[in-house]
Amino acid sequence: MIDTLLISSEETGELQVMHMKRYWCKCMLKRRGALTPDAFGEEFQLDKTMLSILGLGLEQTVKYLYLTAPSFQEFEQWVLETNGRPLPENITRFNNTILNPDYISKQSVPKVLDDEQLEFWDKNGYIILRNAVPKADCEKTIEVICDFIEVDRNDADTWYTPHPARQGIMVQLFQHPILDKNRNSAIIRAAYEQLWDRTDIWVNADRVGFNPPETGRWKFPGPRLHWDTKLKLPIPFNLQGILYLADTAENQGAFSLVPGFQHRIDSWLTSLNGKNPYGEDLHALGCIPIAANAGDFIIWQQALPHGSSVNTSDKPRFVQYFTYAPTDAEG
16 A cells, blocks of 8 residues: 555556546545645546446545545445446546546537527526426435335324434435436436537436425525535536436425526625625625426526525425536636
8 A cells, every 4th residue: 555655547457447546546645634625626536427427426435435444456446336337338438538538529419409409508508408307217216215215205203303314415325226226317417428528427326305394493505595615716617416306396305506607606705805705695696596307407507596496385405416528627
Protein backbone atom coordinates (compact mmCIF):
# COMPACT_ATOMS: atom_id res chain seq x y z
CA MET A 1 0.00 0.00 0.00
CA ILE A 2 1.30 3.42 -0.95
CA ASP A 3 1.22 5.79 2.01
CA THR A 4 2.40 9.08 0.62
CA LEU A 5 2.13 9.08 -3.19
CA LEU A 6 -0.83 8.68 -5.48
CA ILE A 7 -0.63 5.90 -7.99
CA SER A 8 -1.30 6.14 -11.72
CA SER A 9 -4.85 6.04 -13.06
CA GLU A 10 -3.66 3.36 -15.47
CA GLU A 11 -2.94 0.85 -12.70
CA THR A 12 -5.76 -1.67 -12.37
CA GLY A 13 -6.84 -4.62 -10.26
CA GLU A 14 -8.91 -7.72 -10.90
CA LEU A 15 -11.79 -5.73 -12.46
CA GLN A 16 -9.42 -4.03 -14.94
CA VAL A 17 -11.06 -0.63 -14.35
CA MET A 18 -8.58 2.19 -14.66
CA HIS A 19 -8.56 5.00 -12.07
CA MET A 20 -10.34 2.78 -9.54
CA LYS A 21 -7.16 1.99 -7.62
CA ARG A 22 -6.10 5.65 -7.66
CA TYR A 23 -9.52 6.68 -6.31
CA TRP A 24 -9.29 4.11 -3.51
CA CYS A 25 -5.77 5.34 -2.72
CA LYS A 26 -6.95 8.97 -2.56
CA CYS A 27 -9.75 8.07 -0.17
CA MET A 28 -7.45 6.11 2.11
CA LEU A 29 -4.89 8.92 2.19
CA LYS A 30 -7.54 11.54 2.87
CA ARG A 31 -9.03 9.35 5.59
CA ARG A 32 -5.67 9.45 7.41
CA GLY A 33 -5.27 13.17 6.88
CA ALA A 34 -2.43 12.65 4.42
CA LEU A 35 -4.26 14.27 1.51
CA THR A 36 -5.95 17.66 1.42
CA PRO A 37 -9.64 17.80 0.45
CA ASP A 38 -8.90 19.91 -2.63
CA ALA A 39 -6.76 17.06 -4.00
CA PHE A 40 -10.03 15.59 -5.31
CA GLY A 41 -11.05 18.76 -7.11
CA GLU A 42 -9.38 18.37 -10.48
CA GLU A 43 -10.38 14.72 -10.79
CA PHE A 44 -13.84 14.96 -9.27
CA GLN A 45 -15.70 14.36 -12.55
CA LEU A 46 -13.33 11.54 -13.46
CA ASP A 47 -14.00 10.00 -10.04
CA LYS A 48 -17.75 10.24 -10.62
CA THR A 49 -17.48 8.75 -14.09
CA MET A 50 -15.52 5.81 -12.75
CA LEU A 51 -18.25 5.22 -10.16
CA SER A 52 -20.84 5.48 -12.93
CA ILE A 53 -19.47 2.56 -14.89
CA LEU A 54 -19.38 0.57 -11.65
CA GLY A 55 -23.03 1.51 -11.03
CA LEU A 56 -22.21 2.97 -7.63
CA GLY A 57 -23.59 6.02 -5.87
CA LEU A 58 -21.07 8.58 -4.67
CA GLU A 59 -22.50 8.72 -1.13
CA GLN A 60 -22.62 4.97 -0.63
CA THR A 61 -19.06 4.50 -1.91
CA VAL A 62 -17.58 7.26 0.22
CA LYS A 63 -19.41 5.91 3.28
CA TYR A 64 -18.10 2.40 2.69
CA LEU A 65 -14.51 3.48 2.10
CA TYR A 66 -14.26 5.90 5.02
CA LEU A 67 -16.01 3.70 7.56
CA THR A 68 -14.41 0.41 6.52
CA ALA A 69 -10.92 1.36 5.27
CA PRO A 70 -10.75 -1.76 3.09
CA SER A 71 -7.81 -3.11 1.17
CA PHE A 72 -8.09 -2.56 -2.57
CA GLN A 73 -8.99 -6.21 -3.05
CA GLU A 74 -11.76 -5.83 -0.48
CA PHE A 75 -12.99 -2.73 -2.28
CA GLU A 76 -13.22 -4.64 -5.56
CA GLN A 77 -15.08 -7.46 -3.82
CA TRP A 78 -17.53 -4.96 -2.33
CA VAL A 79 -18.16 -3.57 -5.83
CA LEU A 80 -18.99 -7.04 -7.10
CA GLU A 81 -21.29 -7.72 -4.16
CA THR A 82 -23.02 -4.35 -4.46
CA ASN A 83 -23.70 -4.15 -8.19
CA GLY A 84 -22.00 -7.04 -9.95
CA ARG A 85 -19.31 -6.90 -12.60
CA PRO A 86 -19.39 -3.85 -14.89
CA LEU A 87 -20.02 -4.43 -18.58
CA PRO A 88 -16.79 -5.13 -20.52
CA GLU A 89 -17.70 -2.55 -23.18
CA ASN A 90 -18.10 0.13 -20.52
CA ILE A 91 -14.73 -0.77 -19.00
CA THR A 92 -13.08 -0.52 -22.41
CA ARG A 93 -14.75 2.78 -23.23
CA PHE A 94 -13.88 4.29 -19.86
CA ASN A 95 -10.28 3.07 -19.97
CA ASN A 96 -9.93 4.70 -23.38
CA THR A 97 -10.86 8.05 -21.82
CA ILE A 98 -7.92 7.62 -19.46
CA LEU A 99 -5.55 6.75 -22.27
CA ASN A 100 -6.92 9.47 -24.60
CA PRO A 101 -8.10 12.29 -22.30
CA ASP A 102 -8.51 14.82 -25.14
CA TYR A 103 -10.84 12.61 -27.17
CA ILE A 104 -14.34 14.01 -27.79
CA SER A 105 -16.97 12.04 -29.68
CA LYS A 106 -19.55 13.95 -31.71
CA GLN A 107 -20.39 11.03 -33.94
CA SER A 108 -24.10 10.96 -34.82
CA VAL A 109 -25.25 13.48 -32.21
CA PRO A 110 -29.06 13.00 -32.17
CA LYS A 111 -31.57 15.77 -32.89
CA VAL A 112 -34.49 14.78 -30.69
CA LEU A 113 -35.22 18.32 -29.48
CA ASP A 114 -36.93 20.48 -32.08
CA ASP A 115 -36.38 24.19 -32.71
CA GLU A 116 -39.20 25.24 -30.38
CA GLN A 117 -37.80 23.14 -27.53
CA LEU A 118 -34.29 24.46 -28.11
CA GLU A 119 -35.56 28.05 -28.12
CA PHE A 120 -37.26 27.39 -24.77
CA TRP A 121 -34.04 25.81 -23.48
CA ASP A 122 -31.88 28.73 -24.58
CA LYS A 123 -34.23 31.21 -22.90
CA ASN A 124 -35.07 29.34 -19.69
CA GLY A 125 -32.15 26.96 -19.07
CA TYR A 126 -34.38 23.95 -18.51
CA ILE A 127 -36.60 21.62 -20.48
CA ILE A 128 -39.23 18.97 -19.73
CA LEU A 129 -39.05 15.72 -21.70
CA ARG A 130 -42.61 14.44 -21.73
CA ASN A 131 -43.23 10.69 -21.37
CA ALA A 132 -39.51 9.92 -21.27
CA VAL A 133 -40.12 6.82 -19.12
CA PRO A 134 -43.21 4.55 -19.37
CA LYS A 135 -45.74 5.09 -16.58
CA ALA A 136 -45.69 1.36 -15.82
CA ASP A 137 -41.97 1.60 -15.07
CA CYS A 138 -42.60 4.64 -12.87
CA GLU A 139 -45.18 2.66 -10.90
CA LYS A 140 -42.73 -0.20 -10.50
CA THR A 141 -40.08 2.22 -9.26
CA ILE A 142 -42.47 3.62 -6.66
CA GLU A 143 -43.19 0.08 -5.45
CA VAL A 144 -39.46 -0.56 -5.09
CA ILE A 145 -38.96 2.67 -3.13
CA CYS A 146 -41.89 1.94 -0.83
CA ASP A 147 -40.67 -1.59 -0.16
CA PHE A 148 -37.15 -0.33 0.50
CA ILE A 149 -38.13 2.28 3.11
CA GLU A 150 -41.12 0.28 4.40
CA VAL A 151 -43.93 2.71 3.65
CA ASP A 152 -47.40 2.16 2.23
CA ARG A 153 -48.09 4.64 -0.53
CA ASN A 154 -51.76 4.72 0.44
CA ASP A 155 -51.34 4.85 4.21
CA ALA A 156 -50.23 8.26 5.51
CA ASP A 157 -49.54 6.76 8.95
CA THR A 158 -46.48 5.01 7.48
CA TRP A 159 -44.97 8.02 5.69
CA TYR A 160 -43.11 9.51 8.63
CA THR A 161 -41.56 6.45 10.27
CA PRO A 162 -37.76 6.89 10.42
CA HIS A 163 -35.69 4.58 8.25
CA PRO A 164 -31.86 4.41 8.04
CA ALA A 165 -31.97 4.89 4.27
CA ARG A 166 -33.96 8.12 4.54
CA GLN A 167 -31.99 11.37 4.82
CA GLY A 168 -34.58 14.12 4.79
CA ILE A 169 -36.43 13.65 1.52
CA MET A 170 -33.52 11.72 -0.02
CA VAL A 171 -33.53 7.93 -0.08
CA GLN A 172 -30.19 6.15 -0.27
CA LEU A 173 -31.28 3.62 -2.86
CA PHE A 174 -28.87 3.33 -5.77
CA GLN A 175 -29.05 -0.18 -7.22
CA HIS A 176 -32.07 -1.88 -8.74
CA PRO A 177 -32.85 -3.09 -12.28
CA ILE A 178 -35.77 -0.68 -12.63
CA LEU A 179 -33.57 2.26 -11.64
CA ASP A 180 -31.07 1.24 -14.31
CA LYS A 181 -33.85 0.87 -16.88
CA ASN A 182 -35.05 4.41 -16.18
CA ARG A 183 -31.50 5.76 -16.35
CA ASN A 184 -31.02 4.18 -19.75
CA SER A 185 -34.09 5.75 -21.36
CA ALA A 186 -33.16 6.28 -25.00
CA ILE A 187 -34.95 9.64 -25.25
CA ILE A 188 -33.28 10.97 -22.09
CA ARG A 189 -29.82 9.98 -23.23
CA ALA A 190 -30.42 11.41 -26.70
CA ALA A 191 -31.58 14.74 -25.24
CA TYR A 192 -28.45 14.94 -23.09
CA GLU A 193 -26.26 14.12 -26.09
CA GLN A 194 -27.89 16.90 -28.07
CA LEU A 195 -27.53 19.43 -25.26
CA TRP A 196 -23.90 18.43 -24.65
CA ASP A 197 -23.31 18.25 -28.44
CA ARG A 198 -21.32 15.07 -27.93
CA THR A 199 -21.99 11.37 -27.46
CA ASP A 200 -19.20 10.37 -25.04
CA ILE A 201 -21.35 10.92 -21.94
CA TRP A 202 -22.06 8.73 -18.92
CA VAL A 203 -25.11 8.28 -16.71
CA ASN A 204 -24.56 8.39 -12.96
CA ALA A 205 -26.09 6.08 -10.34
CA ASP A 206 -27.80 8.66 -8.17
CA ARG A 207 -30.45 8.13 -5.50
CA VAL A 208 -34.23 8.56 -5.30
CA GLY A 209 -36.52 10.88 -3.36
CA PHE A 210 -39.63 10.63 -1.16
CA ASN A 211 -41.19 13.93 -0.06
CA PRO A 212 -44.35 13.43 2.07
CA PRO A 213 -46.78 16.24 2.93
CA GLU A 214 -45.87 18.55 5.78
CA THR A 215 -47.67 17.97 9.06
CA GLY A 216 -47.71 19.62 12.46
CA ARG A 217 -44.96 17.23 13.55
CA TRP A 218 -42.99 16.74 10.32
CA LYS A 219 -41.57 19.79 8.53
CA PHE A 220 -39.99 19.91 5.11
CA PRO A 221 -36.19 19.64 5.65
CA GLY A 222 -35.08 20.88 2.22
CA PRO A 223 -33.04 21.04 0.10
CA ARG A 224 -34.45 24.44 -0.73
CA LEU A 225 -33.05 26.64 -3.48
CA HIS A 226 -29.34 26.03 -3.93
CA TRP A 227 -26.60 25.35 -6.47
CA ASP A 228 -24.56 22.15 -6.79
CA THR A 229 -21.51 24.00 -8.01
CA LYS A 230 -19.10 26.53 -6.58
CA LEU A 231 -20.34 30.04 -7.27
CA LYS A 232 -17.09 31.14 -8.83
CA LEU A 233 -17.26 32.99 -12.12
CA PRO A 234 -17.55 31.96 -14.81
CA ILE A 235 -20.05 29.23 -13.87
CA PRO A 236 -19.17 26.22 -16.05
CA PHE A 237 -21.78 24.54 -18.22
CA ASN A 238 -23.16 21.36 -16.70
CA LEU A 239 -26.51 19.60 -16.60
CA GLN A 240 -28.67 18.00 -13.93
CA GLY A 241 -31.86 15.95 -14.08
CA ILE A 242 -34.88 14.64 -12.20
CA LEU A 243 -37.53 12.08 -13.15
CA TYR A 244 -41.07 12.44 -11.82
CA LEU A 245 -42.33 8.98 -10.89
CA ALA A 246 -45.89 10.13 -10.17
CA ASP A 247 -48.04 13.00 -11.37
CA THR A 248 -46.85 15.97 -9.32
CA ALA A 249 -48.81 19.16 -8.74
CA GLU A 250 -47.21 22.52 -7.96
CA ASN A 251 -48.07 22.18 -4.26
CA GLN A 252 -46.87 18.57 -4.02
CA GLY A 253 -43.26 19.34 -3.20
CA ALA A 254 -42.61 20.07 -6.85
CA PHE A 255 -39.10 20.62 -8.13
CA SER A 256 -38.51 24.37 -8.35
CA LEU A 257 -36.04 26.60 -10.13
CA VAL A 258 -35.40 30.14 -11.36
CA PRO A 259 -35.86 30.05 -15.15
CA GLY A 260 -33.37 31.90 -17.28
CA PHE A 261 -30.99 32.62 -14.42
CA GLN A 262 -28.04 31.34 -16.46
CA HIS A 263 -28.25 34.70 -18.26
CA ARG A 264 -28.23 36.72 -15.01
CA ILE A 265 -26.01 34.83 -12.60
CA ASP A 266 -22.76 36.61 -13.53
CA SER A 267 -24.16 40.10 -13.03
CA TRP A 268 -26.11 39.06 -9.93
CA LEU A 269 -23.07 37.56 -8.21
CA THR A 270 -20.98 40.61 -9.11
CA SER A 271 -23.64 42.90 -7.66
CA LEU A 272 -23.36 41.19 -4.28
CA ASN A 273 -19.85 42.63 -3.78
CA GLY A 274 -18.64 39.58 -1.90
CA LYS A 275 -21.78 39.00 0.19
CA ASN A 276 -22.87 35.40 0.78
CA PRO A 277 -25.31 34.45 -2.03
CA TYR A 278 -27.15 32.16 0.37
CA GLY A 279 -27.91 35.13 2.58
CA GLU A 280 -30.10 36.54 -0.19
CA ASP A 281 -33.78 35.81 -0.80
CA LEU A 282 -33.33 33.35 -3.66
CA HIS A 283 -37.09 32.92 -4.14
CA ALA A 284 -37.30 36.63 -4.95
CA LEU A 285 -35.21 35.91 -8.05
CA GLY A 286 -38.29 34.44 -9.71
CA CYS A 287 -38.55 30.84 -8.53
CA ILE A 288 -41.33 28.67 -9.98
CA PRO A 289 -42.52 25.15 -9.08
CA ILE A 290 -42.75 22.75 -12.01
CA ALA A 291 -45.82 20.55 -12.20
CA ALA A 292 -45.37 17.51 -14.43
CA ASN A 293 -46.58 13.96 -14.89
CA ALA A 294 -45.25 10.50 -14.17
CA GLY A 295 -42.52 9.71 -16.68
CA ASP A 296 -41.62 13.34 -17.38
CA PHE A 297 -37.93 14.20 -17.04
CA ILE A 298 -36.58 17.67 -16.29
CA ILE A 299 -33.09 18.71 -17.40
CA TRP A 300 -31.64 22.03 -16.20
CA GLN A 301 -28.39 23.95 -16.34
CA GLN A 302 -26.47 23.97 -13.08
CA ALA A 303 -26.37 27.80 -13.09
CA LEU A 304 -30.07 27.85 -12.12
CA PRO A 305 -30.96 28.02 -8.42
CA HIS A 306 -33.05 24.92 -7.84
CA GLY A 307 -34.46 22.72 -5.11
CA SER A 308 -37.45 20.89 -3.76
CA SER A 309 -40.40 22.63 -2.15
CA VAL A 310 -42.82 22.20 0.71
CA ASN A 311 -45.46 19.55 0.03
CA THR A 312 -48.82 20.98 1.08
CA SER A 313 -50.90 18.39 -0.78
CA ASP A 314 -52.24 15.10 0.56
CA LYS A 315 -49.90 12.91 -1.53
CA PRO A 316 -46.16 12.20 -1.31
CA ARG A 317 -43.78 13.10 -4.13
CA PHE A 318 -41.68 10.31 -5.66
CA VAL A 319 -38.68 11.11 -7.88
CA GLN A 320 -35.46 9.62 -9.21
CA TYR A 321 -32.33 11.71 -9.73
CA PHE A 322 -29.79 11.11 -12.48
CA THR A 323 -27.84 12.95 -15.11
CA TYR A 324 -25.43 12.39 -18.00
CA ALA A 325 -22.05 14.07 -18.37
CA PRO A 326 -18.73 13.59 -20.16
CA THR A 327 -15.60 12.72 -18.19
CA ASP A 328 -14.20 16.25 -18.61
CA ALA A 329 -17.32 18.11 -17.43
CA GLU A 330 -16.73 20.90 -14.94
CA GLY A 331 -18.67 20.74 -11.69
